[in-house]
Amino acid sequence: MKENVSQSSEAVFVVVPAYNEGAVIHSTLQPLIDSSYSVVVVDDGSHDNTWSVLTALPVYAVRHPCNLGQGAALQTGMTFALRQKAEIIVHFDADGQHQVKDIESLIQPLRNGECDVVFGSRFLRQTDKQAVPFLRRLILRGAVMVNRLMVGVWQSDAYNGFRALSREAVEKIDLRENGYAHASEILSQIRRLKLIYVERPTTILYSEYSKAKGLSNWSAFNILIDMLLGRVFR
């Protein structure tokens, strides 16, 4: 942890993994660009016009030659951001479910030097919680318990893709889970590296697009299998 780091907005790098998000990527990125954060978009081998939209925008854009998964895309974005001298790295979903206005409160604990990692959570405020569809809430509850049992970290929202990490934390973390199991992998690495983390409330917007594009409720099962396989084949 670094004491009282006061970074400018440009040293805050927002990493956005995108796979076939051509339809919405511009509207997701515009508020980020307007707020003068540095934006790194990782096109994870999209087959649509995502890349051509990106290259027309004032953002850093990198492209995987083939589709590797969200975990791989985040790691690529983080590696790239470190090279661009990022001081704070924020994970942000491309489908528009996260709010740009939440970023400031998310990175505040890092700026104050209180911790190494901040997780967004949709279960800290009653209003955010009620926005989550019932079945999804149930599954996420289960995921929280799985993380508690398998990783040993308690967290109110296991699969929120909205996180902020200090440069020091990102230098140490190395995501090897290419798929969605990276969310649990981050937790286990945080625990192993003895990084300090806190949670901050964030609002998730469940638009029709993000619901259709995002994880289905069945994916929970696949993620669990990935986690177990990841244990065996290291």
Next chain:
Amino acid sequence: MRAIQIILIVGLLTLVTMYFRRFQSRALDHLSVLGLGVAGAVMVAVPDWTTSLANLVGVGRGADLLSYFGLVSLAFICLLLYAKVRSLESQLTRLARAEAIEHAHLPPSASQASE
């Protein structure tokens, strides 16, 4: 000798030969593949030996014993291949990452700064 015995023995020996022609691997691998091929051929040629071996470990027929062993080895081979796939996947990821970062598109402000 029955027709099926000839077919199986020829098949086994072909597999072993193909293995040696295709894969340049370590001596231990060569020995074990050779051993497996010869053992297989012997079991086909003299089925009574497999039956007595089966009786020894409490299995009725030699063919049953072989299928049990076969299934377990198949599962084992699947696991080995899966581990190999995972390691290939992580190599591919590193390669793709390096390539992606190498060819990054920079915003106008950053590209001016670096020029």
